[in-house]
Amino acid sequence: MATTETLTAERILEATEEVLRRYGPAKATVVDVARALGVSHGSVYRHFRTKAALREAVTERWLRRTIDALRPYADAPGPADERLTGWLTALFALKREKAGGDPELMATFQVLIGENSAVVDRHEDHLVEQIAGILAAGHREGVFTVPEADLPATARAVFHATDRFHNPAHSAEWSAPDSGAAFAAVVTLVQRALKA
Known part of the structure; x- marks a missing residue:
């Protein structure tokens, strides 16, 4: 099997995502990915040494999209309290859209x-770092009263306080008619706590 395009890790990950969508995680194989690319499965293994490594990489790629989509809120100028609300709102919207x-x-x-807890832990750490950056800006602006030494723990607390609106375990609740109001109430509570 030959392909005219250069086989890259990114192309393999794109094809893997499509194969997973088509067959599901239980039935998708490296051979299916190779077939979709028009290459031998050995060519895929040259980029990803095992099926587990391929699955981990595609999971990380999928989660990275969320981090990248939220970066403008984390890095943007403007009042930190508005940036935090924007970041939390965007995270909820992204998760709802995916679900x-x-x-x-x-x-x-x-x-x-579920298979890649280390990938999930790293993902959560990235998201918490983005929140911590916003909180640090708010601390410098005098908007948030959280002591500087407590910013990392506070950022993680904010992440966990809003868990219902970004943890896929709660995705069935996200389409409920009152989910928007419930989200707004939690964000208001978090903002009050940070400013108290």
Whole structure:
């Protein structure tokens, strides 16, 4: 099997995502990925030494999209309290979109996430770092009264306080008519706590 395009890790990950969407995590194989690319499965293994490594990489790629989409809120100028609300709102919207827009792929990645706890831990750490950056800016601006030494723990607390609105375990609740109001109430509570 030959392909005219150069086989890259990124192309393999794109094909893997499509194969996972089509067959699900239980039935998708490296051979299926290779077939979709028009290459031998050995060519895939040259980039990813094992099926587990491939699944971990595709999970990390999927989670990285969230980090990248939230970066403008974390890095943008402007009042930190507004940036935090924007960041939390964007995270909730991204998760709702993933759950509602492509439920098969969301279910697939739920399985993969369960297999790759280290990837999930790193992902959560990145998100908490973004929150901590916003809180640090708010501390410098005098908007948030959290002591500087407590910023990392406070950022993690904010992440966990809003868990219902970004943890896929709660995705069935996200389409409820009152989910928007519940989200707004939690964000208001978090903002009050940070400013108290």
